[in-house]
Amino acid sequence: MTPRPYPKGERKHLVDAGRDKIIAAASEVLNLDDLSAFSLDAVARRAGVTRMTVYNHFGSKGVLLGEVFDLLVERDAFSGMPALFEAKDLGAALDGLVGMLGRFYDDNRQLMLKMVGVAGLDPDLDKVLLEKNQRRRRGIEAILGKFGAPKKPAVERSELVNTLDVLLSFHTFNSLAGPDRTPAQVVPHVRRMIRGILGERSAPARRR
Amino acid sequence: MTPRPYPKGERKHLVDAGRDKIIAAASEVLNLDDLSAFSLDAVARRAGVTRMTVYNHFGSKGVLLGEVFDLLVERDAFSGMPALFEAKDLGAALDGLVGMLGRFYDDNRQLMLKMVGVAGLDPDLDKVLLEKNQRRRRGIEAILGKFGAPKKPAVERSELVNTLDVLLSFHTFNSLAGPDRTPAQVVPHVRRMIRGILGERSAPARRR
DNA sequence: CGCTCAATTATACACCATGTATAATCTCCT
DNA sequence: AGGAGATTATACATGGTGTATAATTGAGCG
Structure with missing residues (x-):
């Protein structure tokens, strides 16, 4: 393993919070009545985050949806x-x-x-x-x-x-x-x- | 109504045959195991027809699928x-x-x-x-x-x-x-x- | 046969979504 | 302050939908 400067510090909590915010945003967008409104861009915008961040946390749309479902x-x-x-x-x-x-x-x-x-x-x-x-x-x-x-x-x-x-x-x-x-x-x-x-x-x- | 040169002639049968061929092709593509294989392009190719022809017959992907389901x-x-x-x-x-x-x-x-x-x-x-x-x-x-x-x-x-x-x-x-x-x-x-x-x-x- | 006109094709384009790559920036932690 | 990880900005490739338009084919008619 490569040396990790922030092994399990406080920072992780912030990162995880960002993760949760994305999942929450995804839930919200998915629950909109507009059937075609779901895109990673919409999720990112609602989470106040860039689309790239979504890709950094999850690797694909499918994985994100899986995690959303899991949590729910x-x-x-x-x-x-x-x-x-x-x-x-x-x-x-x-x-x-x-x-x-x-x-x-x-x-x-x-x-x-x-x-x-x-x-x-x-x-x-x-x-x-x-x-x-x-x-x-x-x-x-x-x-x-x-x-x-x-x-x-x-x-x-x-x-x-x-x-x-x-x-x-x-x-x-x-x-x-x-x-x-x-x-x-x-x-x-x-x-x-x-x-x-x-x-x-x-x-x-x-x-x- | 504008005058129609081929009101209900033999030609219509050929056109309808083409329609049916497209619907059949769509059924086949939809029944493939590959989940991501469905596109109007794939349907058109399998029907031996251009993507434009598909759009001429049906106006959209949704309508085509509706007709497929209807027939089936x-x-x-x-x-x-x-x-x-x-x-x-x-x-x-x-x-x-x-x-x-x-x-x-x-x-x-x-x-x-x-x-x-x-x-x-x-x-x-x-x-x-x-x-x-x-x-x-x-x-x-x-x-x-x-x-x-x-x-x-x-x-x-x-x-x-x-x-x-x-x-x-x-x-x-x-x-x-x-x-x-x-x-x-x-x-x-x-x-x-x-x-x-x-x-x-x-x-x-x-x-x- | 040859003309006509509908259907089909070829081609180009606009748009949007997914996913990848890379360098710059930010910010927490030591 | 400085280092490292997280986030951002930006660009790009790919692939699908849908629209527009001109060229081409071919069935049916005189």
Whole structure:
């Protein structure tokens, strides 16, 4: 290794702050309604930084988007995960998960649409997204492990996980919502779908 | 109207043939594994035509993709629709629909991914896709109308349609399949999910 | 056959985005 | 103050979309 004058000094914090500012700016630009507004130039301008700085931190558009998604998923989408383990039963825990994700998809609908879009054209980002989507799967498995499988063991465990994973994906919320509703508004619908899958017939109690 | 020397002569057929050739070429390029291989230049070259000709027929990339999707949906995805009405009951008809769509998604997986991608960034194409996806919804409604709603009327009709629509979407097949399976291979899985929603407990008979 | 006119082509151009390269400048840290 | 890393300014190559325009081809008609 070459000698480093500022191995882990205070400077690193400033640099990291710049990094975060860029990621935040990227999130904001991605969440704009204007579909064609996303470019590294727009991101750099909003971050108060040169386009070159963006390239210095991340090496490409795909990597930047990957990091944005990474941060968002970990910090926003699944931040309420620990609380779900306090739920009284499996149904309640899954209801909580649906609500969490519904809110996240709602806050980031435009961003998610563009993320999926770019991933469809950029192999690098595509791999990152696939990886990050494992996060959701692991969450489902953890909940199922904690509260036990449903009474009806007709469906195999792994298939149940697959099913829940699809029902909890962004695409489910997005297409259920369509152009006129918001993802958050279809949360009750998704909850009913999941109850249907689990074999519980009707919702037990009122739940906001 | 200005006078037209070749109002509806034989020539029009040749022109339309050229149009079709371009659409076919676009489908082929879209179905290549190489994610970044799609450009109007590549389409034109594969069609044995100049890029200008593409712009003469369609006015933009978005419009071309819209027409590609239109043709594919009408000619390939739903061509087997009439046969479904000969099914012996609702479950069988929906099984048939699942099979039809599974095969279509399988044949056009790369294309669908890129289509969704571009639509996420191009507002024009996005509108076209939304419109074309109504085709699936109408198919579901027609089948439900012909065979009657399931015995269990616990869920409302429109919500049932929404649910089936999501389960039959490309995204469902694509994410259930993941990187290792094909959309066609998850057809049985989707059929079980739908039976679960309809309230029928287990598959009635063997079905290929 | 030869003319006409639509369609296609050839060519050039403007614009914008990604990504690379390089030298100059800034600024924190020692 | 000085050194080194981070940022900037600037230029450039590449590749895609979309527009404009003149030249060329070829089917259909008299």
